[in-house]
Amino acid sequence: MNKRIKPAGMQKVLIRRETISAYLFLLPALIFFAGFVIVPMVMCLVTSFFNYSMTEFAFVGFSNYVEMFQDKIFIRALMNTVLIVVVAVPVVTVFSLWVSSVIYKMNGAVCSFFRCIFYLPVVTGTVAVTVVWKWMFNKYTGLFNYVLGSAGIIDSDVSWLGDERTAIWCIILILLTTSVGQPIVLYVSALGNVDDSLIEAAQVDGATSRQVFWKIKWPQIMPTTLYILVITTINSFQCYALIQLLTSGGPNHSTETIMYYIYYQAFRLYRYGYGNAMGVILAIIIAVFSAIQFKVAGRKDE
Amino acid sequence: MMKKIKITPYKVISAIVLIVLAFFFLFPLYWILTGSVKTASVINDAVPQWFPLSPTMDNYERLLDNPALLWLFNSVAMAVLSMVLTCVTASMAGYVLAKKRFVGRKVLFGIFICAMALPKQVILIPLLREMSFLNLHDSMWAVILPTVGWPFGVFLMKQFSENIPGELLEAAKIDGAGEVRTFTEIVLPIIKPGIGALAIFTFINCWNDYFLQLIMLNSRSKLTISLGIAKLQAEMSTDFGLIMAGAALAAIPIITVFLAFQKYFTKGITMGAVKG
Numbered sequence: 273m274n275k276r277i278k279p280a281g282m283q284k285v286l287i288r289r290e291t292i293s294a295y296l297f298l299l300p301a302l303i304f305f306a307g308f309v310i311v312p313m314v315m316c317l318v319t320s321f322f323n324y325s326m327t328e329f330a331f332v333g334f335s336n337y338v339e340m341f342q343d344k345i346f347i348r349a350l351m352n353t354v355l356i357v358v359v360a361v362p363v364v365t366v367f368s369l370w371v372s373s374v375i376y377k378m379n380g381a382v383c384s385f386f387r388c389i390f391y392l393p394v395v396t397g398t399v400a401v402t403v404v405w406k407w408m409f410n411k412y413t414g415l416f417n418y419v420l421g422s423a424g425i426i427d428s429d430v431s432w433l434g435d436e437r438t439a440i441w442c443i444i445l446i447l448l449t450t451s452v453g454q455p456i457v458l459y460v461s462a463l464g465n466v467d468d469s470l471i472e473a474a475q476v477d478g479a480t481s482r483q484v485f486w487k488i489k490w491p492q493i494m495p496t497t498l499y500i501l502v503i504t505t506i507n508s509f510q511c512y513a514l515i516q517l518l519t520s521g522g523p524n525h526s527t528e529t530i531m532y533y534i535y536y537q538a539f540r541l542y543r544y545g546y547g548n549a550m551g552v553i554l555a556i557i558i559a560v561f562s563a564i565q566f567k568v569a570g571r572k573d574e
Numbered sequence: 575m576m577k578k579i580k581i582t583p584y585k586v587i588s589a590i591v592l593i594v595l596a597f598f599f600l601f602p603l604y605w606i607l608t609g610s611v612k613t614a615s616v617i618n619d620a621v622p623q624w625f626p627l628s629p630t631m632d633n634y635e636r637l638l639d640n641p642a643l644l645w646l647f648n649s650v651a652m653a654v655l656s657m658v659l660t661c662v663t664a665s666m667a668g669y670v671l672a673k674k675r676f677v678g679r680k681v682l683f684g685i686f687i688c689a690m691a692l693p694k695q696v697i698l699i700p701l702l703r704e705m706s707f708l709n710l711h712d713s714m715w716a717v718i719l720p721t722v723g724w725p726f727g728v729f730l731m732k733q734f735s736e737n738i739p740g741e742l743l744e745a746a747k748i749d750g751a752g753e754v755r756t757f758t759e760i761v762l763p764i765i766k767p768g769i770g771a772l773a774i775f776t777f778i779n780c781w782n783d784y785f786l787q788l789i790m791l792n793s794r795s796k797l798t799i800s801l802g803i804a805k806l807q808a809e810m811s812t813d814f815g816l817i818m819a820g821a822a823l824a825a826i827p828i829i830t831v832f833l834a835f836q837k838y839f840t841k842g843i844t845m846g847a848v849k850g
Contacts, residue, residue, distance in 0.1 A: 291676035293753045298682070301667035301728055304659075308701065308723035309689055315700035371595070374588045388836065389596045395832040396603060397782040399800040400821035403807050404602045407609065407814045413618055415605075449599060454843055461844040502691075510695045513784045517804060531695055538699045539789070551696035558693055 316548045324545030336549035346550065349521075349528040352440060356529065357508045357561070359444055360451060364504045365497065368452045372459030373485070387460060391453035398450065398513040405446050406518055409433050433519050436526040443514050443527055451507060455500040462496035463489065498569045502562045509558050530554050606825060609818035610634065617815050633819035641795060642823055645802035649781055650827070652714045652798060656721040656780040657773050663722060665769055668731025669761050673738060683732070686725040694724065698789050705790060716790035717798075721780050726846065727772050733845050734768030735761070771842030774835040781828050799824040 295302075323332045340346050368390075375386045393401050408415045409432040417429045432438050466489050474484050512531040515521055521528040521536065530550060538547030609617065611629040670676070671683055705716040738761060746756045762769075784800050791797055797805065803820040810816065832839060 287675075287677070290674055291678075294670040294674040294676040294679070297666045297670040297674075297753075297757070301663040304663060304719060304723035305686070305689070305725055305728070306723075308704070308720040309697070309725065310685075312697040312700035312704055312720075313689070313692070315703070316697050319700065370588075371592065374592055384836070384840075386592065386596060387840070388833070389599050391832075392599060392603060392829070395778060395782075395829055396606075396825045397800055397828060398784050399803050400606060400825040401602055403803060403817050403821050404606045404609070406807070407818070408602075408605065410812075410814075412620060413622075413812075413814065415622055418620060418622055449602075457840055457843045461840075506691075506693055510693050512695060516788075517807065534696075534699070539702075544699050544703065547699050551699065555692055555696050559691070562691065 316551055319545050320549035320552045322545045324543075324548070326542045332545070336546050337553070339546065340550060340553065345525055345528060346530075346533060348525050349530045349533040352527060353509060353511070353529045353531075355440065356444055356447065356511055357505060360447055360508045361501060361504045363448060364451045364455060365500055367448070368455035368459055368500070369497075371452070372456050372463055375456075376460045376463040383460065387456055390456045393450045394453040399517065401450060402446065402514055402517040405442075406433070409442055409518075434523055436523050439519050439523060439527045443511070443518060446514055446518075447508065447511060451504060455504065458496050458500060459493065462493040466492045494569060498565060501565045501569065505561050505565065506558055509554065509561075603825065603829075606818050606821045609814060610822040612815055612818075614813075614815055618812075633815040634823075636816050637819040637823065640802065640806065641797075642799070642802060642820065644795060645797050645799040646823060646827070648714060648796065649798040649800070649824075652717055653777045653780040655714070656718045657776045659718065659722045660727045660776045661769050661773050664727030664731045664772060665735075665762070665765060666757070667728045668733075668768075669735045669738070669757065669765070671728065671732045672735035673740070673743060673761075686728055690725050690729060695785055698786065702789050711790065712792045712796055714791075714796070717780070717783070717786055720786065721776070721783065727776065730772050730775075730842060730846050731765065731768055734765045734771075738764050767838070767841065768845070770835070770838040771845065774831070774839045775842040775846075778828060778832060778839070 320336055321331060321333060323330045323336075371386070371390060375383045378386075407413070411417060411429050411431040411434070414432070416432060417426070420426045421429065430438065432442050470488050471484055474488055479487070510531050511529050512535065515527055515529055515532040516535070519527045521532050531554070534547045534550045534554070537543045537550070608626045610633050611631065612623065612626050613628060613630050613632065616623050616626070616628070671679060671686075701720055702711065705711045710716045710719070742760055742764075743756060746760050751759070781798075782800065784804070787798050787801050788804070791801060794805075799820075803817065803824055806813075806820055807817050
């Protein structure tokens, strides 16, 4: 190329040079991202239209999707998952907002001490946390039966994880303890960033602390609340490890979640296509929930 | 200006509730640690012993009959490799996404954000097939590669890189520094705290990503400590002493890392939440 370089041309050359060097910097990240996130995502979507197993691979159109909504266990799993989300998301949000509003004004060391404690179950790791809870829920040697029995709340030992009525609530309880850590960190930081001069001005005008909270702090921490709602929703929808380690979906499918059922179909029955179709539906449901939260929270903002 | 602190009944009650809750959150860890040194007869007694009166190392000895230290090593190796690779790739990508104006920047960043909002676990089935195809199934790379590919790191480093003053980059260019030198000598020192945050964040997440490890690793010698404990639990479900020893071995290293780098970690979480 033997172009005369005019200012505009110069600009073009510069942009091209910037673009090339930028992509060279991006290349390593892009290779990993494209190879191990984008490719499997596309494969997930495509194979959801196939009867895909160890031995078969045949296009079946929407039949995986149709089958899903006639599959009683899937419907049960969907209901359980929604129950987990509907209980866990508000409780986690309110709980962490309350804890944060109590601790964020404390002096630095005390505040980070409490923040650490509530974060501990996350760091400890799902497996370690779950096995100890499993022991505490144990019918014969667990703490729960002993403590509640001594306090006279229950008459006979309860098989917490083996009873259809209690199992899912045990799962939700553990999920709550492992979910509040991150929201508390976020809320503490968001509340700390609220403009102090606004609060002081309101106090001078005689606002009560309740008014200060709802009229000044709440709108300012709204983006954080929204983010917390979305991540908690995503995490609760994907509840899997607790189920696998505690109940394997039982008793009588009462703790079956979508994620667990996907795992069961794909890695026990080797029905990859069917599993992927459920995965696509799960992703869509999560997207819809997030969109609703954006709408609702966004409106309150104004 | 000192604010006047009034002691109201609400404050007293909330302090009490908070302390009770803190105990509740600490208790599982306490129960793991004490359970791991209790004898079988104490553990199988219906009346719990709140404090281990006759501590024993027996559970740990039995734990070491399994390749528990190898599992621990696998966990560390996997988390460290993921951490290093993520930090290198994400800091380079985050820097250009924040500071360079190039063709396709907006689209690319949009794709990163969208991918981040999707549920990660949904892609595990195709990921497993891909790893089998690449002959990486049942090796630690099957866990490391997707961990590095996850776009959160790029997003976080972009957030941190926004703080790099443009004039500094201009000055470097005028002084004739090449792209690579600008990156290593000017950009890296500025985003160092961000890299610290990302490093610790990736380490802990990789360590605790049980589902991914479960799908990708099979043979007994390839397991991570989390998987190993889960396996022990599946094999001998009521030997709680042994399982608690395993849980302690899994939890103590990661908690130590967390406490040591807590400041960075908190920063990583909060920066990741700021809207981009």
